[in-house]
Amino acid sequence: MSFARFPSVRRADLARVWSLAWPLILSNLTVPLVGAVSTGAIGHLDDPAYLGGVALGTLVFNYVYWAFGFLRMGTTGLASQAFGAEAADEVRAVLARALVLATLFGTLIIALRGPIAAGALSLLDGSTVVQDHARDYFGIRALAAPFALANIALLGWFLGLQNTRYGLIQQVVINGLNALLSVWLVYGVGLDVEGVAWAAVIGQVAGLAVGLVLAHRMLRRIGGRFEQRRLLDLARVKAMIVVNRDIFIRTVCVLTGTAFLMDRSAALGEVTLAANAVLMVFQTLSAYAMDGFAQATEAVVGKAIGGRDRRRFDTAVRAGTLCAVLVAVLMAALYALFGGLIIDLLTGIDSVRAMANDHLIWAVLLPVVSIWAFQLDGIFIGATRTAEMRNAMIVSLIAFVGAGLPLIHLFGNDGIWAAYVAFMGARAVTLYLYYPRIRALAGGGS
Numbered sequence: 001m002s003f004a005r006f007p008s009v010r011r012a013d014l015a016r017v018w019s020l021a022w023p024l025i026l027s028n029l030t031v032p033l034v035g036a037v038s039t040g041a042i043g044h045l046d047d048p049a050y051l052g053g054v055a056l057g058t059l060v061f062n063y064v065y066w067a068f069g070f071l072r073m074g075t076t077g078l079a080s081q082a083f084g085a086e087a088a089d090e091v092r093a094v095l096a097r098a099l100v101l102a103t104l105f106g107t108l109i110i111a112l113r114g115p116i117a118a119g120a121l122s123l124l125d126g127s128t129v130v131q132d133h134a135r136d137y138f139g140i141r142a143l144a145a146p147f148a149l150a151n152i153a154l155l156g157w158f159l160g161l162q163n164t165r166y167g168l169i170q171q172v173v174i175n176g177l178n179a180l181l182s183v184w185l186v187y188g189v190g191l192d193v194e195g196v197a198w199a200a201v202i203g204q205v206a207g208l209a210v211g212l213v214l215a216h217r218m219l220r221r222i223g224g225r226f227e228q229r230r231l232l233d234l235a236r237v238k239a240m241i242v243v244n245r246d247i248f249i250r251t252v253c254v255l256t257g258t259a260f261l262m263d264r265s266a267a268l269g270e271v272t273l274a275a276n277a278v279l280m281v282f283q284t285l286s287a288y289a290m291d292g293f294a295q296a297t298e299a300v301v302g303k304a305i306g307g308r309d310r311r312r313f314d315t316a317v318r319a320g321t322l323c324a325v326l327v328a329v330l331m332a333a334l335y336a337l338f339g340g341l342i343i344d345l346l347t348g349i350d351s352v353r354a355m356a357n358d359h360l361i362w363a364v365l366l367p368v369v370s371i372w373a374f375q376l377d378g379i380f381i382g383a384t385r386t387a388e389m390r391n392a393m394i395v396s397l398i399a400f401v402g403a404g405l406p407l408i409h410l411f412g413n414d415g416i417w418a419a420y421v422a423f424m425g426a427r428a429v430t431l432y433l434y435y436p437r438i439r440a441l442a443g444g445g446s
Helices: 011-043 048-067 070-084 088-111 113-122 128-160 164-188 192-222 234-267 270-306 310-346 350-358 360-382 386-411 413-432 435-440
Strands: none
Touching: 011 164, 011 270, 011 310, 048 113, 048 128, 048 192, 048 234, 070 088, 070 128, 070 234, 070 270, 070 360, 088 113, 088 128, 088 192, 113 128, 128 164, 128 192, 128 270, 164 192, 164 270, 234 270, 234 386, 234 413, 270 310, 270 350, 270 360, 270 413, 310 350, 310 360, 310 435, 350 360, 360 386, 360 413, 360 435, 386 413
8 A cells, every 4th residue: 555546636635734734733833832931941940950850740741641632632533523424413422521531530630649740750760859840840730630631622622623723722822821921930930840830730721711612612503412312322432432542552652652761861860851851842843743734634534434535535644644744844954954043042051952962963853754653643543543553552662662772771862862763663664554444444445
């Protein structure tokens, strides 16, 4: 199976993908940009332990938070397929189920935030000071869990209904407020790590308020009604659980890969950990930019499969991939030209700047390697073929750790980044092996 067998991409196909993708790209970019602002605010304080603490605290929170990323990805796939089948009542039911799960899981995270932090940090290398800062950060940030999980469920639902502009509005509110408050609470109030954490909490609360208003508008537009019988339909609930279970396992593997990178960074010292936290801003920025096309592909692929439309599937995949590759090359070029300047903006600590610059080449290389994994993720999520995603990610994680341990021993920090690049490549290869099965779901011949 080859992309070369697809029909050629028309301008109308590219325009359709772009109309869906540009609000997603802008909304996605607000996430790493607020991370960059937070890193910059902490990175210009006089001790790298602050930056290391936020890096480890964010890692622990993201591990927990994105473990429930199925609330976004699963909701997108199920909502887009219901939308393609013109089943308004099921579109409503998908949202209701996702919000109930978000509330339950978020409340559980708050109740267990102490043991979660203690257990996670006991597995991570880092000085006592760094771990204390990380614990303070996570303890506050976890208070936002119900709001944050509800927000990603809403975002997935908006995306499934191909209303990416509402997703943009929601994310701008969350992350714009977060960025502004991070600067004010750190420099104006003097709260350092705690200030960055409280900024994130307030941003999520405000974002949920706006998201619910936007969802109400969408519900009036699509029609249908909420039915208790449909909400509790065992077959549909089971289908959602299966999809979410597989995405949960897959996401835990992704987060474990990032945790392995940061843990090995911490083992090499505070400066290495801080430098790699700065370099991860580059990867996060490009990932969220490229993911806009993957998410647009999710929505169109899901609708194509719901409507059994092979041509729409093929054109969505090809147009989305073409646009994403162009963006990946652009991001790599920008990092090569202006990476040193970006590092200087993110931290004022000379030793951290020097180490980050020494390893900048990996940040330049990553976008053109990782784009294929992101785009294939979008195709599989839209198709709700999550078992294949799970299996591919398990294999990729094993390959990452297996390659990483000897490479780190031989090459130190360069070994960490070489293994991470291989991880992204393995994700793409393992998913592509399953690709013909996914295309067959849209109907027609292979």
